[in-house]
Amino acid sequence: xxxxxxxxxxxxxxxxxxxxxxxxxxxxxxxxxxxxxxxxxxxxxxxxxxxxxxxxxxxxxxxxxxxxxxxxxxxxxxxxxxxxxxxxxxxxxxxxxxxxxxxxxxxxxxxxxxxxxxxxxxxxxxxxxxxxxxxxxxxxxxxxxxxxxxxxxxxxxxxxxxxxxxxxxxxxxxxxxxxxxxxxxxxxxxxxxxxxxxxxxxxxxxxxxxxxxxxxxxxxxxxxxxxxxxxxxxxxxxxxxxxxxxxxxxxxxxxxxxxxxxxxxxxxxxxxxxxxxxxxxxxxxxxxxxxxxxxxxxxxxxxxxxxxxxxxxxxxxxxxxxxxxxxxxxxxxxxxxxxxxxxxxxxxxxxxxxxxxxxxxxxxxxxxxxxxxxxxxxxxxxxxxxxxx
Amino acid sequence: xxxxxxxxxxxxxxxxxxxxxxxxxxxxxxxxxxxxxxxxxxxxxxxxxxxxxxxxxxxxxxxxxxxxxxxxxxxxxxxxxxxxxxxxxxxxxxxxxxxxxxxxxxxxxxxxxxxxxxxxxxxxxxxxxxxxxxxxxxxxxxxxxxxxxxxxxxxxxxxxxxxxxxxxxxxxxxxxxxxxxxxxxxxxxxxxxxxxxxxxxxxxxxxxxxxxxxxxxxxxxxxxxxxxxxxxxxxxxxxxxxxxxxxxxxxxxxxxxxxxxxxxxxxxxxxxxxxxxxxxxxxxxxxxxxxxxxxxxxxxxxxxxxxxxxxxxxxxxxxxxxxxxxxxxxxxxx
Ligand SMILES: Cc1cc2nc3c(=O)[nH]c(=O)nc-3n(C[C@H](O)[C@H](O)[C@H](O)COP(=O)(O)OP(=O)(O)OC[C@H]3O[C@@H](n4cnc5c(N)ncnc54)[C@H](O)[C@@H]3O)c2cc1C
Numbered sequence: 001x002x003x004x005x006x007x008x009x010x011x012x013x014x015x016x017x018x019x020x021x022x023x024x025x026x027x028x029x030x031x032x033x034x035x036x037x038x039x040x041x042x043x044x045x046x047x048x049x050x051x052x053x054x055x056x057x058x059x060x061x062x063x064x065x066x067x068x069x070x071x072x073x074x075x076x077x078x079x080x081x082x083x084x085x086x087x088x089x090x091x092x093x094x095x096x097x098x099x100x101x102x103x104x105x106x107x108x109x110x111x112x113x114x115x116x117x118x119x120x121x122x123x124x125x126x127x128x129x130x131x132x133x134x135x136x137x138x139x140x141x142x143x144x145x146x147x148x149x150x151x152x153x154x155x156x157x158x159x160x161x162x163x164x165x166x167x168x169x170x171x172x173x174x175x176x177x178x179x180x181x182x183x184x185x186x187x188x189x190x191x192x193x194x195x196x197x198x199x200x201x202x203x204x205x206x207x208x209x210x211x212x213x214x215x216x217x218x219x220x221x222x223x224x225x226x227x228x229x230x231x232x233x234x235x236x237x238x239x240x241x242x243x244x245x246x247x248x249x250x251x252x253x254x255x256x257x258x259x260x261x262x263x264x265x266x267x268x269x270x271x272x273x274x275x276x277x278x279x280x281x282x283x284x285x286x287x288x289x290x291x292x293x294x295x296x297x298x299x300x301x302x303x304x305x306x307x308x309x310x311x312x313x314x315x316x317x318x319x320x321x322x323x324x325x326x327x328x329x330x331x332x333x334x335x336x337x338x339x340x341x342x343x344x345x346x347x348x349x350x351x352x353x354x355x356x357x358x359x360x361x362x363x364x365x366x367x368x369x370x371x372x373x374x375x376x377x378x379x380x381x382x383x384x385x386x387x388x389x
Numbered sequence: 390x391x392x393x394x395x396x397x398x399x400x401x402x403x404x405x406x407x408x409x410x411x412x413x414x415x416x417x418x419x420x421x422x423x424x425x426x427x428x429x430x431x432x433x434x435x436x437x438x439x440x441x442x443x444x445x446x447x448x449x450x451x452x453x454x455x456x457x458x459x460x461x462x463x464x465x466x467x468x469x470x471x472x473x474x475x476x477x478x479x480x481x482x483x484x485x486x487x488x489x490x491x492x493x494x495x496x497x498x499x500x501x502x503x504x505x506x507x508x509x510x511x512x513x514x515x516x517x518x519x520x521x522x523x524x525x526x527x528x529x530x531x532x533x534x535x536x537x538x539x540x541x542x543x544x545x546x547x548x549x550x551x552x553x554x555x556x557x558x559x560x561x562x563x564x565x566x567x568x569x570x571x572x573x574x575x576x577x578x579x580x581x582x583x584x585x586x587x588x589x590x591x592x593x594x595x596x597x598x599x600x601x602x603x604x605x606x607x608x609x610x611x612x613x614x615x616x617x618x619x620x621x622x623x624x625x626x627x628x629x630x631x632x633x634x635x636x637x638x639x640x641x642x643x644x645x646x647x648x649x650x651x652x653x654x655x656x657x658x659x660x661x662x663x664x665x666x667x668x669x670x671x672x673x674x675x676x677x678x679x680x681x682x683x684x685x686x687x688x689x690x691x692x693x694x695x696x697x698x699x700x701x702x703x704x705x706x707x708x709x710x711x712x713x714x715x716x717x718x719x720x721x722x723x
Contacts, residue, residue: 280711293648294649294703
């Protein structure tokens with residue numbers, strides 16, 4: 001058979017083994033989580049990185065050195081690697097711990113400021129991010145620009161000493177609690193021949209005059225999403241992020257960090273644990289449980305492989321898209337399995353336990369395959385990677 | 390690409406994949422390059438390579454639908470013989486776990502679905518009590534086949550003058566894991582091969598004035614297949630790494646191999662389905678080479694423990710361990 005293999009790019013990097021020091025770190029995190037659970041500090045929930053906002057918990061993580069782990073020590077961080085951070089985040093998610101407050105700042109804003117931020121911006125935000133005291137949002141999406149991010153219409157007009165932003169951002173997770181966000185805006189008129197040109201990123205402090213934040217309730221009724229309206233919001237020159245006009249490249253770089261982490265397959269893990277509790281002592285479900293676990297184990301190995309490749313300085317965009325597509329579908333499969341294997345109706349009013357976790361998971365599930373770029377759009381990236389577009 | 394994969398690709402690329410019997414020319418080339426007994430110790434004529442290296446070679450063999458008993462010779466028969474203090478004969482070998490009546494060196498019984506039996510130089514049998522090396526003359530072989538038309542023969546032994554050793558503890562469990570590990574590599578490779586051919590075809594086949602790969606519906610299907618291929622490869626490679634790191638006796642390696650065989654088996658059906666859909670009717674014919682890969686995917690997912698079987702075993706382990714043990718099992722860290 002003639003070789004056609006060389007035409008296909010590597011879809012996932014080779015397996016990554018965690019460094020030996022990871023085991024001690026993991027044990028420390030587990031002991032801390034067990035202690036907090038025993039003290040009743042929080043109850044495990046599904047989709048905690050979206051809905052588990054708990055500033056006390058976040059600051060406690062900061063105190064223990066588990067935020068800003070990859071940020072250099074001179075900026076208040078801990079100068080560790082992506083794999084150390086991976087171990088901590090996967091333990092937190094698997095336990096269903098409330099991590100939403102710091103999630104965006106820790107995952108995305110820190111690394112992006114290290115890449116594109118000015119010295120002043122780094123000094124201003126990074127130490128507080130690592131301490132768990134400064135929370136961020138992401139201001140990319142707009143009413144007419146979701147999958148098609150190049151269609152953003154928020155305008156940045158140059159004025160004396162800075163820029164004035166006017167426009168509307170939507171679906172901004174946590175904006176009502178956050179101190180600041182990265183806003184993607186048009187700083188030069190749209191050029192139809194090059195739609196990606198003329199976009200810039202601005203760091204907008206959300207208490208700036210002219211910013212209005214309005215809640216958009218989720219299916220659960222919870223306030224998580226927001227509409228953020230700018231009416232000539234002044235952003236000083238010192239708060240331009242990276243290079244003017246390079247917003248598109250910067251945003252796509254950010255997305256590589258956003259797409260392959262353990263949060264893309266562990267959102268419903270606490271429900272899976274509860275499901276096993278419900279199934280204890282019964283028989284006949286071994287096959288379905290094994291099917292799920294084989295998928296989970298594989299996804300974790302894939303996600304870890306991407307983390308390993310990020311750590312060695314690569315940007316495995318294709319692999320990240322593959323992991324996110326498979327992972328977010330898997331999060332839904334856990335919901336289906338829970339419903340199919342146990343005849344307990346979901347109960348959003350329950351304090352805790354299987355029925356409550358199931359209720360949260362069902363109502364959160366539609367978001368899994370949307371946030372961070374929809375699965376259809378990710379498959380477009382994979383198709384391009386295979387040379388089809 | 391690693392050196393060993395480079396070498397494997399160069400040897401396998403020229404192989405003739407049509408036909409059903411063992412590809413003797415390819416086998417000779419594999420022997421000459423040291424790829425045929427990759428993981429065996431030097432004392433057994435092997436290259437002492439890791440399972441991770443073997444995984445690369447086996448995945449490449451799967452992708453090229455190579456007609457050679459690599460898993461059987463290296464991972465199974467060679468290992469069984471050498472680990473039981475028996476000499477490993479030259480040439481391609483095969484191995485099965487089955488019951489035979491052993492009386493001194495006289496052995497009686499029937500073996501079903503023995504891979505490649507008609508082309509090998511010796512058959513190794515793991516019985517509940519013995520490891521038995523059967524020279525091929527004196528065996529009655531009836532041809533049989535799997536869905537891919539690979540030899541899966543019936544072998545009748547009637548008093549052959551066998552070489553026999555008492556079985557070591559744990560050999561049966563390790564045999565099962567090694568067979569499943571090897572099969573998972575072949576599956577991952579065949580899935581990758583089927584995707585590569587399908588992507589290539591989608592770029593060439595024109596309908597409505599465009600290559601079909603330009604249609605978003607086709608792209609979405611191919612991306613789904615690609616994610617299954619990626620999962621397959623990742624699972625198979627990670628299981629090989631676990632075997633290298635922990636050894637087959639470790640619970641972590643057993644868990645990894647079970648998960649990998651279950652996952653690669655599951656991916657096989659999805660990849661074959663999409664590959665055929667994108668190929669249209671031509672892929673449904675004997676004249677097209679796609680079948681060499683898809684029939685292997687269908688055959689191999691049910692060999693050495695079907696995905697359903699390994700899923701059930703994995704599920705039983707997880708349920709017995711209880712909810713709090715799941716995460717430690719998945720991370721391999723108690
Ligand atoms: C829980 C959650 C949190 C979020 N948090 C934030 C946040 O903090 N900040 C932020 O900026 N955004 C956030 N988002 C927004 C998210 O990034 C967008 O929802 C996403 O990019 C999709 O955009 P859209 O909702 O406008 O859908 P649309 O773009 O309108 O898409 C609708 C449907 O059409 C499909 N589609 C669209 N274009 C194509 C195409 N070219 N090919 C194939 N299919 C296509 C999509 O896949 C989707 O299924 C969040 C979303 C969710 C669900």
